[in-house]
Structure formats: C-alpha cells, structure tokens
Amino acid sequence: MNRLQSLFHLWVYLETTPLLGLAATLAVYRLAMLISVRLRGHALASPVLIAIVLLSCLLLATGTPYTAYFQGAQYVHFLLGPATVALAVPMYANLQRIRRHARAILPAVLAGSLVAAVSAMLIARVLGAPREIVLSLAPKSVTTPIAMGVAEQIGGNPSLAAIFVLLTGLCASVIGGPVWRAAGVARWHARGLSAGTAGHGIATARMLLLSETAGAFGGLAIGLNGIITAILVPLLATMLAG
Amino acid sequence: MPGPVVGLLILFVGLVARGRKGSPAVDANLRGTANGLLGNLSLLFVPAGVGVVTQLDVLGANLFPIAVAIVVSTALGLFVTGWVMQRLSGPDE
Numbered sequence: 017m018n019r020l021q022s023l024f025h026l027w028v029y030l031e032t033t034p035l036l037g038l039a040a041t042l043a044v045y046r047l048a049m050l051i052s053v054r055l056r057g058h059a060l061a062s063p064v065l066i067a068i069v070l071l072s073c074l075l076l077a078t079g080t081p082y083t084a085y086f087q088g089a090q091y092v093h094f095l096l097g098p099a100t101v102a103l104a105v106p107m108y109a110n111l112q113r114i115r116r117h118a119r120a121i122l123p124a125v126l127a128g129s130l131v132a133a134v135s136a137m138l139i140a141r142v143l144g145a146p147r148e149i150v151l152s153l154a155p156k157s158v159t160t161p162i163a164m165g166v167a168e169q170i171g172g173n174p175s176l177a178a179i180f181v182l183l184t185g186l187c188a189s190v191i192g193g194p195v196w197r198a199a200g201v202a203r204w205h206a207r208g209l210s211a212g213t214a215g216h217g218i219a220t221a222r223m224l225l226l227s228e229t230a231g232a233f234g235g236l237a238i239g240l241n242g243i244i245t246a247i248l249v250p251l252l253a254t255m256l257a258g
Numbered sequence: 259m260p261g262p263v264v265g266l267l268i269l270f271v272g273l274v275a276r277g278r279k280g281s282p283a284v285d286a287n288l289r290g291t292a293n294g295l296l297g298n299l300s301l302l303f304v305p306a307g308v309g310v311v312t313q314l315d316v317l318g319a320n321l322f323p324i325a326v327a328i329v330v331s332t333a334l335g336l337f338v339t340g341w342v343m344q345r346l347s348g349p350d351e
Binding site for chain 2: 037041042044045062063064067068071072075076082085086089090092093095096097098099100101102103104105106107108109111117119120121123124125127128129131132133135136137139140143144145146148149153156157160161162164165166169173175176178179180181182183184187188191192195196198199200201202203205206207209210211213214215217218221235237239242243246247
C-alpha cells in the first residue's frame with residue numbers, strides 16, 4: 017500500500033513536468049522491445065505497435081490528456097524530421113545500384129505510389145468515409161513526418177495520417193510475403209523496393225532482417241516515394257477527394 | 259513540400275557533389291549520426307502513434323472504410339511496385 021502510494025505521488029509529480037511523456041515513451045518502448053523478442057518478432061508483435069497500445073492504455077487509464085503526454089514526447093517526435101533527412105546517407109551509399117537499375121526503379125516506385133494513394137482515397141470515399149479521412153489516407157504510404165506535412169497541407173488531419181501510416185506499415189509487413197508470391201516477385205531488390213514504397217520504414221525494417229539488398233532498396237524507395245508523394249499527392253487530392 | 263523532404267534532397271545533392279571531388283562523401287561523423295537516427299527509426303513513430311487516443315471516436319465510426327482502404331491499397335501498392343521492378347530490372351546484383 018505504501019509503495020503504491022509513493023508510486024502515485026511520483027506520478028502526480030511527473031504529470032506536471034514534460035519529463036513524464038519522454039520517460040514514459042522511452043521506458044515503454046524498451047519494454048515493448050523485450051515483449052517483441054519474447055514473441056519471436058512476429059510481424060504484428062512489432063515494438064512500435066506494442067509501445068503505442070501500452071502507452072495509449074496508460075494515458076486512458078490515468079486520464080492523462082494527450083497534450084500533456086506530447087509535451088515530453090515531442091522531443092522524440094522531433095527527431096523524425098532529421099531521421100528523414102538522414103535517409104540521404106543510405107540512398108547515397110547505393111548510388112551505383114540506383115544508377116544501374118534507374119530505368120526500373122523510377123517507374124516501379126511511381127506506379128506503386130500512385131496506385132496505393134489513388135486506391136486508398138477511392139475505396140474510402142466509395143465506402144462513405146468523410147472527407148477528412150479520405151484526405152488523411154492519401155499520404156499513408158510514406159514515412160510519418162512527410163505524411164503529416166502533406167496531410168496538413170491538403171486539409172487532412174496530421175494525427176489521423178500518422179495512425180494510417182503506422183497501420184499501413186504493419187499491414188505491408190504482414191501481407192508482403194503472400195502478395196509477392198501471388199505476383200511472382202522472388203528477387204530481393206524487387207521485394208525491398210516494394211516494401212519501402214508501400215510500407216515505408218516499418219516494412220523496410222523487417223526486410224533488413226531478411227536481406228541487406230532488400231533493406232537498401234527499401235531505404236531508397238522510402239526516400240523516392242516521400243519525394244513523389246510530397247509532389248503528386250496534393251494534386252491528386254484536389255481531384256479525388258470530392 | 260515538407261521540410262524533411264527538402265532536407266533529404268539537399269543532403270543527397272551535397273553528398274553527390276562532395277563525392278565528385280574524390281573525397282569520401284560520408285565521413286564518420288555523418289555516418290554515426292545517420293545510423294543512430296535510422297537504427298532507432300521505429301521508436302520515433304511512437305509519440306505520433308499515441309495520438310490515436312485523441313481520434314478514437316472518428317476511427318471507431320469509420321472502422322470499415324479505413325480497414326478496407328488500408329489493406330487493399332497496401333496490397334495493390336506492394337503488388338504493382340514489386341511486379342514492375344522485377345519485370346524492368348536486369349539481373350540482381
């Protein structure tokens with residue numbers, strides 16, 4: 017009882033400082049990594065998903081508003097921007113490979129990017145989703161900071177976009193294998209490029225465990241699709257959102 | 259265009275320019291920073307993802323269209339990119 021009380025006092029203290037969100041994010045992520053290893057790295061047992069579910073439950077259970085949590089967590093969130101910039105380093109490291117396959121890479125990423133964005137918006141619209149959701153789905157295949165920026169620009173909701181990005185990455189990690197078998201895609205560079213285009217960093221992180229080539233092409237696809245999406249999705253959105 | 263994309267392009271062009279001069283484009287400092295950020299990429303998604311708690315009503319009310327749109331469009335994107343890449347590219351590495 018005493019211990020519980022002191023824990024409660026600690027919580028009350030931390031709740032008033034930005035430290036809470038930061039400490040909770042790092043601690044829960046660490047815990048999520050341990051759980052993920054225990055579950056033998058199944059695609060759905062990703063540390064991101066586990067951490068988000070645990071933290072969300074924690075916020076709801078303690079009645080902590082998201083804004084209070086984000087005051088601390090923003091320091092982690094902020095690093096997404098620099099991390100996106102850092103993608104230039106693996107892209108540069110693969111410059112030779114990119115040059116050699118340029119004629120295949122550009123059409124492949126462009127086609128996959130357009131198909132994913134257009135089909136997501138059309139399906140959501142036909143099934144009766146409100147405009148805000150349709151627009152927030154448009155940039156879902158790219159990495160979070162780009163998706164949030166694009167969503168804001170076209171009148172979607174950045175928070176929803178961030179969630180859709182996450183769900184898309186997890187979805188791509190789970191269905192990648194069966195889809196590639198159905199499409200007859202056996203080669204690692206094609207699988208990696210496909211994972212990076214359709215499932216950004218989350219699907220690519222998984223590919224890295226299987227093949228370095230796949231990881232390299234995945235990283236390349238994340239950067240390229242980010243650029244393509246930032247340019248084309250605002251145009252598509254005005255045509256398709258209705 | 260979002261700031262991070264602009265930054266990505268600037269860094270990429272800078273690296274290509276530096277590499278042309280013959281010096282190693284990516285020095286130990288830059289490599290360490292980039293690896294540190296990219297190696298912990300999944301952690302960085304967490305704060306934005308927890309934003310789900312503020313959107314539970316909207317998500318709950320539109321669960322079906324969202325789920326179908328995400329699963330189908332992701333499958334199509336994976337299929338098209340992989341298929342085009344395999345068709346157009348020469349031999350692997």
